[in-house]
Amino acid sequence: MESNGRLCAELGCDQPGEFRAPPAAGSGDGEGPGAYRWMCLEHVRAFNNRYNYFDGMTADEIHHAQRPLAGWERETRAFARAGSGDQGPRWADFNDPLDAIAARFRREPAPERNDGKPLSGQDRASLKVLGLAADADRGALRKRYSELVRRYHPDRNGGDRSHEAMLQKVIAAYQQLRQAPAFA
Template sequence: MRERKERPNTRFHGRVAGDRPCAAPGCAEAGEFRAPPLDGAAGGYDGPPAFRWFCLDHVRAFNAGYNYFEGMSAEEIHAAQRPIAGWEREARAFARAGTDAGPRWADFVDPLDAISARFRRESAPERKDGKPLSGQDRASLKVLGLEPDADRTALRRRYSELVRRYHPDRNGGDRSHENTLAKVIAAYQQLRQAPAFA
């Protein structure tokens, strides 16, 4: 059987070491645990609250006798115990008085053109029929040398033309255009399945 190590537990949740005396009358121990002030939080004071500090024994006694609902009427207690208590308060608006306005969207740099390209697509379609074009659609159209408004017939016609131009069987066995031909085939396959050419 493994022997258990005896370690003195010197840590307590909430302990803050310091030179403060315990706030309980007649106690000579150090005040290492905080408790709310006697008068509650000071109204209108913008800063940390003035806590009372107790030793461990006195903070335990304070916690044992603490009653959140003390001084509340039955209606106030019922309102505080509702499941949505606290959620119905209106959120504070961000204040602009006396401060600079935040940056506009136009002030941001978009090196990949990701946001502005999407915005252009959604706000002003590049096709007259209103069908959307993705970034990949536009790149494939560029490879084939087609306009954004090209239809399925124009796509097939342009594909046939480029295959005849770059295929080694059609140009005397010249294999120097194989990379271009592969790009043309990939672009055509992608556009065939794109919603704009359905």
């Protein structure tokens, strides 16, 4: 890290302050932690050697902090209670084929089938490719697949291969849904 013109925070040291250390005790205005101290390599090493997390704690406080399950009694962000303001994961490329995580954070209710058979996230995506409702049956699936294959196949379009990518998506979606438990 570059010092950006800062000098080491230790008195009498004229080396550049390249390493960040916590603020000195009692520094700051009481509104959160004080500003970091910047030190040279020699002084930050000395600071780290004399740092003691348990300094100022009683024996009972040290024992409480060192117990095997310390910190595990509070809920984590991902498993916090519903309605606690937890917004869910922000990543866009997360693969959740069983819809185990994303279903909790979905704003609109997931489309359900009338027969009660579950749909995975991949099932829903395949239904969207085929343009089918969530409660479609196996017959509707076959009929829609036939329609789309005829529409996108190059032989039906005078040899035009511009729809070939969509045809591959339709075939993959059909193959996936054909084996899905909801369409068994």
